[in-house]
Amino acid sequence: MAIKYGRPIELREVARPGAVASPALDLTVRPRRNRKAEWARRMVRENVLTTDDLIWPLFLIDGSNKREAIASMPGVDRLSVDQAVREADRAMKLTIPCIALFPYTDPSLRDEEGSEATNPNNLVCQAVRAIKKEFPDLGILCDVALDPFTSHGHDGLIADGKILNDETVAVLVRQALVQAEAGCDIIAPSDMMDGRVAAIREGLDRAGLLDVQIMAYAAKYASAFYGPFRDAIGSAKTLTGDKRTYQMDSANTDEALREVELDIAEGADMVMVKPGMPYLDVVRRVKDTFAMPTFAYQVSGEYAMIAAAANNGWLDGDRAMMESLLAFKRAGADGVLSYFAPKAAEKLRAQ
């Protein structure tokens, strides 16, 4: 007789009405009972995704009444400021708490130093002012890094082919200040320079911007999944080399904990892991270790994979989208930056 969990499995003949006579297993525990109907599944559901969990990244472009498709991100457009204001309206109606802004910078405005980053009237600052004027209650997050503005596409200043950490941090502080002065609520340094969180916090505090939050891209990996984003902001063609001297090695997770610990000590209010889906183990470790508000970025390449497969009819795009977003909640994330945000919010509100 077969033995399972230390007790014999007895086979019984049970006549079930309408069923083919067959031996029933003598099981005390049948996990499927809790999955027998939708109401029962709802009762035992451990994680839920709500619109509060979503941060919606938008791409900006100069001009007016302009929407420009991004080939590698089907369904995502670059938006002129007036169009971004319309999307902000949509975010409000969908009860998405926060949007994130990323500029496409014309090559003529890019230089070695990324000077446009600190122009108080750059595209990002214009968009922040326009959106805040119409929708003061919508959260706005701004990325801090030089890559949308440098001719070489790197996040920092370079000399002799090397990234200058400390000199870069000084520029990032000025970039954060122009964004915060324009009305940005959350400063999100994505550059991975050492010491930038402390320097930005000090700069903000000194300027009296005590309530401006910092969400640190604390564990950000050198990833192939950023490809479509670099198309979107126009730095794919110009990027020389890779970012492996500042972004993390994808083989590491202990190092992620050390990076996160430093950013918290330096004053980060929230921390982020990026990319998302391939790094859910890191999200879980960070959440369990620090119990901080922890976010994940479902990056452009993750979006592109799902969108491309769906457009080919290879998977059910809506279901894959919702499943991928819920996975972040299961891993312990408090929220997720995702290009699916408006679509997912529409689905959540229709339920």
Ligand SMILES: NCc1[nH]cc(CCC(=O)O)c1CC(=O)O
């Ligand atoms: N430092 C800029 C930045 N901020 C967010 C992303 C990627 C986002 C995405 O792929 O969706 C990047 C790209 C990079 O580091 O090269």
Ligand SMILES: [Mg+2]
């Ligand atoms: Mg760091």
